[in-house]
Amino acid sequence: xxxxxxxxxxxxxxxxxxxxxxxxxxxxxxxxxxxxxxxxxxxxxxxxxxxxxxxxxxxxxxxxxxxxxxxxxxxxxxxxxxxxxxxxxxxxxxxxxxxxxxxxxxxxxxxxxxxxxxxxxxxxxxxxxxxxxxxxxxxxxxxxxxxxxxxxxxxxxxxxxxxxxxxxxxxxxxxxxxxxxxxxxxxxxxxxxxxxxxxxxxxxxxxxxxxxxx
Amino acid sequence: xxxxxxxxxxxxxxxxxxxxxxxxxxxxxxxxxxxxxxxxxxxxxxxxxxxxxxxxxxxxxxxxxxxxxxxxxxxxxxxxxxxxxxxxxxxxxxxxxxxxxxxxxxxxxxxxxxxxxxxxxxxxxxxxxxxxxxxxxxxxxxxxxxxxxxxxxxxxxxxxxxxxxxxxxxxxxxxxxxxxxxxxxxxxxxxxxxxxxxxxxxxxxxxxxxxxxx
Numbered sequence: 455x456x457x458x459x460x461x462x463x464x465x466x467x468x469x470x471x472x473x474x475x476x477x478x479x480x481x482x483x484x485x486x487x488x489x490x491x492x493x494x495x496x497x498x499x500x501x502x503x504x505x506x507x508x509x510x511x512x513x514x515x516x517x518x519x520x521x522x523x524x525x526x527x528x529x530x531x532x533x534x535x536x537x538x539x540x541x542x543x544x545x546x547x548x549x550x551x552x553x554x555x556x557x558x559x560x561x562x563x564x565x566x567x568x569x570x571x572x573x574x575x576x577x578x579x580x581x582x583x584x585x586x587x588x589x590x591x592x593x594x595x596x597x598x599x600x601x602x603x604x605x606x607x608x609x610x611x612x613x614x615x616x617x618x619x620x621x622x623x624x625x626x627x628x629x630x631x632x633x634x635x636x637x638x639x640x641x642x643x644x645x646x647x648x649x650x651x652x653x654x655x656x657x658x659x660x661x662x663x664x665x666x667x668x
Numbered sequence: 669x670x671x672x673x674x675x676x677x678x679x680x681x682x683x684x685x686x687x688x689x690x691x692x693x694x695x696x697x698x699x700x701x702x703x704x705x706x707x708x709x710x711x712x713x714x715x716x717x718x719x720x721x722x723x724x725x726x727x728x729x730x731x732x733x734x735x736x737x738x739x740x741x742x743x744x745x746x747x748x749x750x751x752x753x754x755x756x757x758x759x760x761x762x763x764x765x766x767x768x769x770x771x772x773x774x775x776x777x778x779x780x781x782x783x784x785x786x787x788x789x790x791x792x793x794x795x796x797x798x799x800x801x802x803x804x805x806x807x808x809x810x811x812x813x814x815x816x817x818x819x820x821x822x823x824x825x826x827x828x829x830x831x832x833x834x835x836x837x838x839x840x841x842x843x844x845x846x847x848x849x850x851x852x853x854x855x856x857x858x859x860x861x862x863x864x865x866x867x868x869x870x871x872x873x874x875x876x877x878x879x880x881x882x
Contacts, residue, residue, distance in 0.1 A: 504810045504814050505807075507772070516757060518757075518761070518764065520771070523764035524760065527756050527759070527760035542741050545741070546737045546741035547730065547732070547737075549736070549737035550738075553734040553737055553770075554734060557770055558721070561771045561775050562781060570799070574795075574798075574799075575795060575799075577789055584788075585784070585788075588788075593719075
């Protein structure tokens with residue numbers, strides 16, 4: 455199995471955690487998003503990932519794009535340990551939490567969007583950083599409130615074992631810290647982040663531990 | 669079953685199609701995103717949907733948020749007719765196509781993002797519309813290329829029956845048309861859109877057919 459990844463990409467980070475939790479060996483293929491005009495934009499890489507995004511997972515058959523689709527694939531083909539609860543309603547709640555990060559926070563702060571802000575709209579560095587923080591803060595406030603009142607909040611976002619929700623939350627917290635979001639304002643997110651990072655599967659998936667880390 | 673929906677919301681539109689395809693009756697509860705300062709932002713609605721987004725589906729238990737999580741829930745609880753193929757690799761490809769729309773196009777053009785562009789970054793109406801069209805055009809070009817070379821492209825995005833991919837594509841094409849995207853530049857997207865709209869399940873889910881249509 456090959457994972458095309460960039461150490462700082464939070465979508466790649468999600469998949470690295472899943473692979474580690476499920477005990478799956480993989481070859482790490484670094485795709486540098488900033489070097490050489492963006493290695494994700496080369497024709498060769500776009501054969502694997504037409505949108506020019508990381509990650510891509512290749513396991514025998516066709517290349518797989520989109521981190522949440524890859525997580526579902528891994529869950530279906532390597533079901534142990536499960537990263538979704540068993541009941542449909544619970545699964546929907548975990549998926550909705552993950553999608554709140556994967557749809558409502560992360561894409562708005564993606565590299566190509568930030569570039570458009572500065573190059574096309576003339577946003578200053580300060581305005582760009584304020585944009586970045588705005589969407590994380592709005593999202594984190596909502597996620598924190600949901601976890602505080604959630605009846606299933608445990609050691610992790612849903613219960614006492616990691617789910618897709620935690621696989622999306624941890625990389626997003628890492629991103630927030632890079633942009634000086636004070637995670638202490640979100641005590642439940644911080645508690646869950648800390649619990650996750652005590653597990654080897656999460657700690658070994660962190661950007662600093664990747665072969666392409668700088 | 670109750671669906672909190674706004675007629676023009678493409679995330680709501682996806683769920684309406686799924687409910688129709690699966691033959692499920694539901695009560696339509698309109699949430700007007702522009703009236704009364706935004707009905708999605710009231711404390712009462714935020715009890716159901718903390719992010720203040722549509723749609724929300726309520727079926728007995730806890731309210732369900734995030735359209736793709738709702739689609740997965742409906743697929744698990746009402747499996748006929750299936751809206752995902754059977755094999756894990758095929759399911760991943762369909763989900764990835766859906767996520768390319770749901771993550772990489774739609775959220776960047778969401779109402780609250782457009783409002784930030786104009787209110788915080790001072791973008792003109794023209795710049796805002798150019799932004800909107802940019803993300804659709806980039807996404808549609810990629811989706812069109814994928815369908816052209818896809819080995820499983822049929823009457824619909826994957827095979828000859830509708831899947832999650834079509835449920836995301838059709839509302840996004842509708843959005844594009846509102847912002848004067850010429851769908852003729854993407855002949856495969858147009859062909860699939862036209863095929864879908866010949867089915868009652870899609871036609872009856874269209875914005876103009878909803879009780880809150882204007």
